Amino acid sequence: MAITNGSGDDALLSKPSYALPSPLAPPHPTANHNSSSSSQPFPSLTRQSASYSPLTDFTLPKGEARHYQQQYADMYFARLAQLKPSVEALAAEAWSEFEIASETARKVDRALDVRQGELCWVIGTIYMEMPLKPNILDDIGKEHWIAAPPPRVKFLTPGGVGGDQTMLEDESGRLRLVGGALESMLLVTGAIVAVLGTENADGDFEVLDLRVPDLPRQPVRWEREDGRAAASKQKVEKREEGGKVAIVSGLGISGDAGDTLTLDLLLEYLLGESAGSEDQSSISTISRLIVAGNSLAHASPVPPRDEVGTNGQKKAPHAKKYGYDSSAYNAAPTDRLDLFLSSLLPSLPVTLLPGADDPTSISLPQQPIHQAMFPHSRTYQSPPKSSPAEPGSFDSGTNPYAFDLHGWRFLGTGGQPVDDIYKYVAGEERLEMMEAMLRWRLVAPTAPDTLWCYPFPDGDAFVLRECPHVFFVGNQPKFESTVVEGPLGQQCRVVAVPSFRDTGEVVILDFETLEPELVRIEIFEE
């Protein structure tokens, strides 16, 4: 492989480009380096800026305003009520002239109104009955006797659809769905769909066709800023062209040695200190870093079942088994993360999303990691009581998180919803699951079934009202990206961000084209 050296290749492998003061030669004019003035051969770069404004869709009320008295069933009903109109419109349009054997499909309002032999369509929530799903009653019953089985990769009953059933449920009742058409469809509990078919002799609903709400309306780029400017009659200031955003996830800082060097390399790369001048100038166009979850390993307040009481590492036998043993607390990971962020923040604004392993709430929507965790980086955050519209350089966000960056609407999660959907379906394609989430208009469809979540009192906050321009999901096994198109011409760039700890990859997204590119940071091993 011929090595084509770029022009700037050996520039840094050369003698220093200023004249050394030698006792004999007269002092060189460029020998004065008190300031990084233009006499310096190396320019100092400034970072490109991008306007950033977060949305508070997933911020939960604090303190007493947060109630847990309501039932989760209400959440399903609210979701159905919110999405029913759009599904209805789509289904009506698709099936209004649907005929089989000169029988037209009729809309049925309630699941229980379906009559045998009648071709009709009905809207409801999908419920997947899977015996291998985690079942709270089983958990409680078995807890005292058996050690926890290893967590299942998939909930599907092996060997076919033996125990698994798909049901359609609405306020009135349930219908069991059968039919060959179901095999090819991606369905998980919680998706709102319209199904066309008929009831067969067994009382099951045989499905002929299925419709989902599909992508919601997509805001135009800069819509929010323009709207605000118009409302306040201000002139919109000139916007910069270009710029990029870097997305990384799964830093997985655990305090052990062995992961620090790649992190350092990442830090230096983003600061523009490492790499050649050509790289450095392209790095200066990166206007923000988004950390999408799992920055710490083993920092979740509720450890996985088999690790309860071990704090992520084997504990001495005399250590406390139940309850919290504060002597086992290791502050090194958080310190490391704080150090990383505080070294990065003077140069690059950061948005931090929590993930499954991060020290914040377990149930979705995970609340922002508290400022107290970052004693050094805290100064770059806005004070706790300030309005969310003015975040500091360091924005600690919820999971999932929605924000406007340089006019584009971004929506991101730390990966838990996609990982949960993965367990329901037989396929391996994560991009398809992410696309399905967009088409169902649900950021977390399997909540609250197998994904812990907050019982929203006023409707499901996970319902997508507006289609984002970029949908990124962190902590995926590998990098993938595609563009999802909607019926109204919406285009959403879907990005699966791999875990940095495993792959060393950082995704860089260009603002003008929304095309991703990768930067892989590695250490050469034989």
Add this chain to the structure above:
Amino acid sequence: MAQDYSEYLAINVLNEQQVVSYRTLSRALKVHVNLAKQMLYDFHRKQNAKKPSSVHATYLITGTRVAQSTSKTNGIYSQDGEDTVMRSSPPIPGSSPTKQTGDSGEDEDIPTRSVLLVRQEHLEKATATFEHIAGKHVYSLQPGSLSDIQVLSDCNRRIVSTYAAEDPLVAWKQYGTIQDPNVKRRTQGQRPPPPVAPPAAKSAVGSKPAATAGKPATLERQASRASDVSISSAKATPEPNGTANAKKSAASKPPATKRQSSDIFKSFAKGGSKAKKETPDTSAAPSPALVPVADEPMGGMSDDDADDTVEDAEVEVRAGSGKLRKDRQAELEAMMDAEDEPMDDTAESGIDSRTEPGPKQQVEAAEELAETMTVENGRRRGRRRVMKKKTVKDEEGYLVTKEEAVWESFSEDEPAPKKAKMAPVPAVAKSGAAAKKAGNPGQGNIMSFFGKK
């Protein structure tokens, strides 16, 4: 250049056998990092010319690498993916076919830049794996070959510790770090002092905070009893105590002991305790830390003991903002005086948990004073007076149901319950959001005497 870099490197790498990265060099000599990289290269070359292998280097190469077998497969996986049933079904009907970059060798589609750290002995091999090299520079120098490359992260750690005093926004420009023009940083001054001060200030303003009244009282009690009955003070301490933001204060102990002498005297002079209260007020050094005293959870403190400690201590005043104490005292006094008579009247129907013959009024008052509540962080915890119904059989065989006030500890995070509460319950100094309601006159005729305070 103020300092000769060769000298610096000679000292650090050769003499002190340390690893020097371009970052440490740039910080030490206050130069641009690119310049530091050049310096490292130059030194490395010169030293090795003089004495081969005296100095080893690690390099950082950026560029695009040749697609490797270990990276994303170029088609093997995707081909399987297309055929097997394992793959998830075609997406939901209604969706347009999407371009799956994951299928076709995405490495070709997605430009991938590699940043590779490599030791000097592997440099040729590593450069051979690159298709196009955008940049190559020396990352660090060390005296011997690196056995564990992770040692390099130590350099950055040293930088952080050594140069922690530098203000990044000022100093980093000279190092060549990319500057963010819009960086928003809060002033690095002190955060608003811990919530201790505001409540003290607030109450000092003069409003009569019924809230804080009882807290310092209990506090004083527990302090004053230190000398008398160690048990009682131990028992008293568990009482939740706190103003707007309860914080533990170790300082509570020293002032307590300091005033023990006067306290003992005070404990016997109930009437004169008022005068005594003033003195410790003014004399004691106002220490804000004392105001929100120990926030110890209310243990299962038996009411009997509470009464013991409480009745004598009454309203001992601890150091704190003088006005604060005075206000509270006045309130407490008023409260206690008012309750003297009614409490005497209520014979058995008195509080049933109070079994001792001690002066009921003091007990009463003390009980009220002991009614505490910690600041909420969304939770209200503490002891409070609750109306409980007690059904007793009269002499004539009638069942009489009476309303009585009973102490109980509670912990809740809902808006203050609407139950009937004793009046001057020392609630939190926060604006009466947490204020307990006064005794509800309609509920029991006994309590109607206390009314609103």
